[in-house]
Amino acid sequence: MPKKKSILDLRKLKAAHEHLAWVTAYDFPTASFAEQAGMDMILVGDSLGMVVLGYQSTIPVTMEDCIRHCQAVRRGAPNTFVIGDMPFMSYQISDEEAVRNAGRFLKEADMDCVKLEGGVRVSSRIRAITDAGIVVMGHIGLTPQSSGQLGGHKAQGRDIAGARAVIKDALAVQEAGAALLLVEAVPPEITRFITKRLDIPVYSIGAGHCNGQLLISSDLLGQFELFTPKFVKKYANVSEVVINAFTEYIADVKSGAFPGEEHVYRVLDPMDEFEKLFSEFKK
Ligand code: KIV
Numbered sequence: 001m002p003k004k005k006s007i008l009d010l011r012k013l014k015a016a017h018e019h020l021a022w023v024t025a026y027d028f029p030t031a032s033f034a035e036q037a038g039m040d041m042i043l044v045g046d047s048l049g050m051v052v053l054g055y056q057s058t059i060p061v062t063m064e065d066c067i068r069h070c071q072a073v074r075r076g077a078p079n080t081f082v083i084g085d086m087p088f089m090s091y092q093i094s095d096e097e098a099v100r101n102a103g104r105f106l107k108e109a110d111m112d113c114v115k116l117e118g119g120v121r122v123s124s125r126i127r128a129i130t131d132a133g134i135v136v137m138g139h140i141g142l143t144p145q146s147s148g149q150l151g152g153h154k155a156q157g158r159d160i161a162g163a164r165a166v167i168k169d170a171l172a173v174q175e176a177g178a179a180l181l182l183v184e185a186v187p188p189e190i191t192r193f194i195t196k197r198l199d200i201p202v203y204s205i206g207a208g209h210c211n212g213q214l215l216i217s218s219d220l221l222g223q224f225e226l227f228t229p230k231f232v233k234k235y236a237n238v239s240e241v242v243i244n245a246f247t248e249y250i251a252d253v254k255s256g257a258f259p260g261e262e263h264v265y266r267v268l269d270p271m272d273e274f275e276k277l278f279s280e281f282k283k
Contacts, residue, residue, distance in 0.1 A: 065087070
C-alpha cells in the first residue's frame, strides 16, 4: 500500500533533487491504475472538458463536473496526493468566491490541494485560499483558460519580454503562499531558472526538466485523438486497442461466435421440467 505524500514530502523530494511523475485522471479506474503504478500525484484537470466530456475547450467545465470527477478519482486512489483543478469562473470573480469553491474540493471530494491558473493577476486569490488553510498549486506559462488572450494554445516565455512575465508570475505565486507550482509550455531554460530560484517544488507539463513531470493521461495512453501537443510522449495506443476490440466483438456477435458455451448460465432443474414450463406458455 503506497503512503500518500504530504507537502512536506514534496519539499523534501525537491531538496533531494528527485523527479516526481504524475498524470491527470478523471475516473475511478484510471485513478486506481495510476495509484497501483506508483504515481506520485494525480491531477483531476479541467482538461476533462475536452478529453472526457467532448467540449472544444475547458471553458464550459463547471464546479459540479469537477467535484463529481474528483470524487471518483479519490475513490480510485485513496492513498495518492490528488489535486483538484478550479474551473473557469470558479475563482475569477472574487477572493470570497474563490475560497468558497476551493473549500468545496476539500469538503466534498477530499482533495489534498487545488490548482488555479495565473500568476500576478491571481495572487490575491492564492493568498485568500492559502489563508483559509488550503494547499494551493499555481499554474503559469500556457494557461488554457485564458488561451483566447494568449492567441491560442501557444508556448510562453520564448522571448525576453515573455520570459520576464513568466518569471514574475512564478515569483508572485510563491509570494502569495502557494505550496506548489506547475509551469506549462515554457522553454526548459526558463523553467530551470525558476526551479532554482523558488523554494517551492516546480513541476512541468511541456516545460522541460524540473522537480517533476505531468502528462495528460489520455495523451500518454493514446486515448485522445483530436490533437497531440509537441511535448507529449505516447506510452500506449489505447484508441487502437479499443477500436480493435470493439470491431472483433461486432464480428463475433454477427457471426454467432459470441456468446460461447462459457458465457451462459446452465439450468438447475431437469430440462424436461423446463419443456413442460414452455408448453404452459405456448401460443
Ligand atoms: O486541466 C489540466 O489537465 C491542466 C493541465 C493542462 C496542466 O490544467
